[in-house]
Amino acid sequence: MMEEVNDYVEYVPVAMQLAFEVQKMLQRKGKSSALEEEIEKQKLVKAKSSLLVKASQLTKDQPKITQIEQIIMQEKEIVEHLSDSKTLMSVLELAKGITYKDPMLTGWKPPMPIRRMSKKPCDVVRKRWHIIVDGEDIPPPIKNFKDMRFPEPFLEKLKDKGIVQPMPIQMQDLPVILSGRDMIGIAFTGSGKTLDFVLPLIMIALQKEIMMPIAPGEGPFGLIVCPSRELARQTYEVVEQFLGPMREASYPELRPLLCIRGVDMKPQLDVVKTGVHIVVATPGRLKDMLAKKRMNLDNCRYLTLDEADRLVDLSFEDDIREVFDHFKAQRFRVFARSALVKPVTMNMGRARAANLNVIQEVEYVKQKAKIVYLLECLQKTPHPILIFCENKADVDDIHKYLLLKGVEAVAIHEGKDQEEREYAIASFKAGKKDILVATDVASKGLDFPDIQHIINYDMPAxxxxxxHRIGRTGRCGKTGITTSFINKNQSETTLLDLKHLLTPPVLAELNDPMEDAEAIANVNRVKGCAYCSGLGHRIRDYPKLEHQKSMQIASSRRDYFDYGGYCEEI
Known part of the structure; x- marks a missing residue:
């Protein structure tokens, strides 16, 4: 009976069972809602935490960055920002997605013994002449013009000019360009770069003319862009010097064109209508003629940007990009690495380094005493002498002062008209005038024979x-002397850059912060400025950065209807 009592289970009505199940469900729901409320509270707490708190929490987990590493990161961002621009490509390339992988082929080949040269003898020649090259399948250097297979009139003209063998830069550059390769050339001023692109251009234009004579209104085959009118005229004269003997030797006639502002456009258009083979131009007039469809670049295969860094400095980069829009086929040679095809980089010295053939002197002269002391400096060497100033007013004042003292002097600057500028350059080159006073318009690329002395009345910024100023002397292996006036008006950045080029007593006591930051150079692997190669400052102190920023702001605010204006070249 007891066992039966213990096994007894009380009867629970169905209604009461349902009530118990409902109660259990409510209890479970209460626990889950409490949990959900707790989670929501935690989310709110996280949401309310400030960004500064989050930033501090993140920095705790990251490794600490030293001050040197922070400087390097900032400089890297600056360099990336400066180089952040679209690739130099024509409209046709952009529209069709064309990408060139192979260089253009030319019919030129060196003699068989040179073609069979192994890498070792090529490196021996380059090492002997301090030639530094970088690239793929670099053509071997050639030590004489005859093996470069130039026509006999070229060789005779070179002898007449006193050029019996190639300069070191020409040994490597000419084979590279003649073989149709894109190239970046870096060398000291006065090293013979002009012949590097003029002679191959004439050869290619001659080859094209023999294969298919140019028709009226066609051309050019080759284009040379220069930053200033004076440099363009000088380059045009070099082209003419070699075309003259070719005509006398009954070679097919090649017609060059000088395309610059300040001269009558009608004769230029007459040459274009006849058919032009070679154009030497400044950006402003070239853009004008292309936009007005007075000339086209449909057949152009050869492009040289002479003094390319100067073109960029003078804000012609956008103009060059617009010129690229007019190309209809693969370019032959350009300056920007972003547009090159398997480029060869030829370096005869650090970019923007001083010519070793120039004796550099620096003298401390008070501002008021400079113009008087100038006469004493003129007695150091025989004439001709070049005097450089920073602004046009100083050029005019010094010119008048020298004329009053009986000195045969001429002057050029951007404010003078084209006839005055051409007269000054021509008379100084011909030896009719002893002194040329100029702004930096005369510092880039111009070749003045036998300059004995350069005087920097003002130090450039x-x-x-x-x-480039001091490179007007000490050219083609000759020696020269320069005298630079400095005083308290010069910025410390300029003087520190100068200190790394020479160490005169007056600058020896300057404290250069870069000399105490060797760790920066070791980490960054770049000593000095990563952009301009200056050794006395870093890129964050680069003098032109503010100017470039202001130019970008100005161009972004340009009025819509002002897109067709053309920049007047120097």
Missing amino acids: EMENYV
Whole structure:
């Protein structure tokens, strides 16, 4: 009976069972809602935490960055921002997605013994002449013009000019360009770069003319763009010097064109209508003629940007990009690495380094005493002498002062008209005038024979201009002397850059912060400025950065209807 009592289970009505199940469900729901409320509270707490708190939490987990590494990161961002621009490509390439992988072929080949040269003898020649090259399948250097297979009139003209063998840069550059390769050339001023692109251009134009004579209104086959009118005229004269003997030797006639502002456009258009083979131009007039369809670049295969860094400095980069829009086929040679096809980089010295054949002197002269002391400096060497100033007013004042003192002097600057500028250059080159007073318009590329002395009445703001100024002397292996006036008006950045080019006593006591930051150079692997190669400052102190920023802001605010204006070249 007891066992039966213990096994007894009380009867629970169905209604009461349902009530118990409902109660259990409510209890379970209460626990889950409490859990959900707790989670929501935690989310709100996280949401309310400030960004500064989050940033501090993130920095705790990241490794600490040293001050040197932070400087390097900032400089890297600056360099990337400066180089952040679209690739130099024509409209046709952009529209059809064309990408060139192979260089253009030419019919030129060196003699068989040179073609069979192994890498070792090529490296021996380059090492002997301090030629640094970088690229794929680099053509071997050639040590004489005859093996470059230039026609006999070329060789005779070179002898008449006193050029019996190639300069070191020409040994490597000419075979590279003649073989149809894109190239970037870096060399000291006065090293013979002009012949590097003029002679191959004439050869290619001659080859094209023999294969298919040019028709009226066609051309050019080759284009040379220069930053200033004076440099364009000088380059045009070099082209004419070699075309003259070709005509006398009954070779097919090649017609060149000088396309610059300041001269009558009608004769230029007459040459284009006849058919032009070679154009030497400044950006402003070239853009004008292309936009007005007075000339086209449908057949152009050869492009040289002479003094390419100067073109960029003078804000002609956008103009060059517009010129590229007019190309209809693969380019032959351009300056920007983004547009090159398997380029060869030829370096005869650090970019923007001073010519080693120039004796550089620096003298401390008070501002008021400079013009008087100038006469004493003129007695150091025989004439001809070049005097450089920073602004046009100083050029005019010094010119008048020298004329009053009985000195045969001429002057050029951007404010003078084209006839005055051409007269000054021509008379100084011919030896009719002893002194030329100029702004930096005369510092880039112009070749003055036998300049004995360069005087920097004002130190330029950028060291690259100083290097180009003193490069007007000590050319083609000759020696020269330069005298630079400095005083408290010069910026410390300029003087520190100058200190790394020479160490005169007056600059020896300057404290250069870069000399105490060797760790930066070791980590960054770049000593000095990563953009302009200046050794006395870093890129964050680059003098032109503010100017470039202001130019970008100005171009972004340009009025819609102002897109067709053309920049007047120097």
